[in-house]
Amino acid sequence: MTLSREALINLILITLLAAVPFVALGVGQPFYITLATRIAILALAAVGLNLVLGLGGLVSFGHAAFFGIGGYVAGILAAHASSGEPLLFGLAGSDQMPVIWLVTLILCGIVGLAIGAVSLRASGVYFIMSTLAFAQMIYYFAVSWPAYGGEDGLSILVRNQFPGVNSMKPISYFLICLGMLITGLALFSLIRASRFGAALQAARQNAVRVAAVGISPYPIRLAAFTLSGMITGVAGALYADLNRFASPSMISWHMSGELIVLIVLGGTGRLFGPVAGAMLYVVFEFALGGLTERWQFFLGLILLAVVLFARGGLLGLLAGKARHG
Amino acid sequence: MAETVLEIENLVKNFGALRATDGVSLDLRQGEIHALIGPNGAGKSTLIHQICGTLKPDQGNIRFSGQDITALGVAERVRLGLGRTFQVSSIAPEFSALRNVMLAVQAKQGTSFRFFTPVMRDRSLTEPALAMLERVGLAARADIPAAELSHGERRQLEIAIALALESKAFLLDEPMAGMWPEGSKALTGFLDGLRHEAPILLVEHDMDAVFALADRISVLVYGKIITTGTVDEIRRDPAVRSAYLGDHA
Numbered sequence: 001m002t003l004s005r006e007a008l009i010n011l012i013l014i015t016l017l018a019a020v021p022f023v024a025l026g027v028g029q030p031f032y033i034t035l036a037t038r039i040a041i042l043a044l045a046a047v048g049l050n051l052v053l054g055l056g057g058l059v060s061f062g063h064a065a066f067f068g069i070g071g072y073v074a075g076i077l078a079a080h081a082s083s084g085e086p087l088l089f090g091l092a093g094s095d096q097m098p099v100i101w102l103v104t105l106i107l108c109g110i111v112g113l114a115i116g117a118v119s120l121r122a123s124g125v126y127f128i129m130s131t132l133a134f135a136q137m138i139y140y141f142a143v144s145w146p147a148y149g150g151e152d153g154l155s156i157l158v159r160n161q162f163p164g165v166n167s168m169k170p171i172s173y174f175l176i177c178l179g180m181l182i183t184g185l186a187l188f189s190l191i192r193a194s195r196f197g198a199a200l201q202a203a204r205q206n207a208v209r210v211a212a213v214g215i216s217p218y219p220i221r222l223a224a225f226t227l228s229g230m231i232t233g234v235a236g237a238l239y240a241d242l243n244r245f246a247s248p249s250m251i252s253w254h255m256s257g258e259l260i261v262l263i264v265l266g267g268t269g270r271l272f273g274p275v276a277g278a279m280l281y282v283v284f285e286f287a288l289g290g291l292t293e294r295w296q297f298f299l300g301l302i303l304l305a306v307v308l309f310a311r312g313g314l315l316g317l318l319a320g321k322a323r324h325g
Numbered sequence: 326m327a328e329t330v331l332e333i334e335n336l337v338k339n340f341g342a343l344r345a346t347d348g349v350s351l352d353l354r355q356g357e358i359h360a361l362i363g364p365n366g367a368g369k370s371t372l373i374h375q376i377c378g379t380l381k382p383d384q385g386n387i388r389f390s391g392q393d394i395t396a397l398g399v400a401e402r403v404r405l406g407l408g409r410t411f412q413v414s415s416i417a418p419e420f421s422a423l424r425n426v427m428l429a430v431q432a433k434q435g436t437s438f439r440f441f442t443p444v445m446r447d448r449s450l451t452e453p454a455l456a457m458l459e460r461v462g463l464a465a466r467a468d469i470p471a472a473e474l475s476h477g478e479r480r481q482l483e484i485a486i487a488l489a490l491e492s493k494a495f496l497l498d499e500p501m502a503g504m505w506p507e508g509s510k511a512l513t514g515f516l517d518g519l520r521h522e523a524p525i526l527l528v529e530h531d532m533d534a535v536f537a538l539a540d541r542i543s544v545l546v547y548g549k550i551i552t553t554g555t556v557d558e559i560r561r562d563p564a565v566r567s568a569y570l571g572d573h574a
Binding site for chain 2: 190191193194195196197198199201202205206208209210211212213214215216220223322
């Protein structure tokens, strides 16, 4: 079988992303490694959101909640690991990334189940508002929690560790994030092609039809929402470790909006939509941000152009309409 | 007498002051096609919604293969074997015809909570789905996105989906609507055979099809069933003629 056009573009995108830090090292501009790492992490967060938004057609305006929870898990566990104080129930902190990710997955799974169970009772704009409300509740909770920095956020003194890797080295940390992004993409791709993915996508296209073959859309959507939150949560943990800082702004609604923007820019429901979107977004932010403080005005114009003239985002423009089996 | 599969008892549904379903009782027996006819606004759609579970009746019971299903939701009724087609075709437009039927096969097989096996490589899904498309004469169009199918082809696709569910009874809501004469003729022949697999409650405006197919006909007028009988009885019934058939019969 020959490579489809979309697969080829995907391959180019991921190769490009993987190559940037090495080129940056070669020309002595290590700053670009951080930029590429940021792209990989934001892309992973958006891969999570793409599961509910792209496949499920559910516009969650509260995914910053998961992103922030991941960030605070990284920050809080690290703080306890360095101070030696036990956490809740006498559990010890940890500065090991795999432990942090596991805790993030569990916590985001529970929170995702709770938010989803309530929000998915509603649909359309009420679903959007409900997810937003939950995320803002968590935001204000973080802001008003002085033990973990409150409004000032929570610093991570030394980046958490990954077994066998010096995570403080920018290129090593980039590779960890790239590895997680590829894992997230593989998971998304498997789910999209599976029975679960078929039911989820059919429920977006026609929920009445799905019920009329005997599949209740609600549990399918709830599972997707939960999984989606878990993936975005891990991205949050990575993001906090990149900046060595867990900030309440990670939970604010701006962040939720940013993730939606990434997906729309790149291509809703496309496997590499989040990657293309994150690349565009971060490059715009960097390039336009260097020229003018009002770069978001220009981003707005570009977004408008995408919504009006290129509904499929960058991938839709390059690879044509999405085809289902 | 043949066994009763679907039994509707004294169903009542009010919308404000309007009594859209007014004490309807009706049954569907093994091996038959029972047609439900009535002029526009008679309450056929409201009745169908209650049988499918999208509307809850204010009073009355619906029993299906011996079980009271009045309180069950849409998906639960389908899982028990009550299959339906829609008045306006209801399909997943981005999916190919094949994938639309595969979704039904998947639902029939049980859980959709399987995350890792690609459906397109799962022959337990693709083969039965293709067989159903063949039965309705749509196999050549299997890979076409449902949105690009013609109106008649979508009606065929809906039947294929209902077949894939291996339903114990079919509720067909105007399957002939908008079809070309050759199309409805072919479909009439197909339904004629289908009744031996599972009985059909047929709501239809195409009187030629109804008279050709129905074992029994019930006539719904203003939310009430004014009479139930064989084709000949209905043709002769003066109340039916004045209420509905006009000079057609």
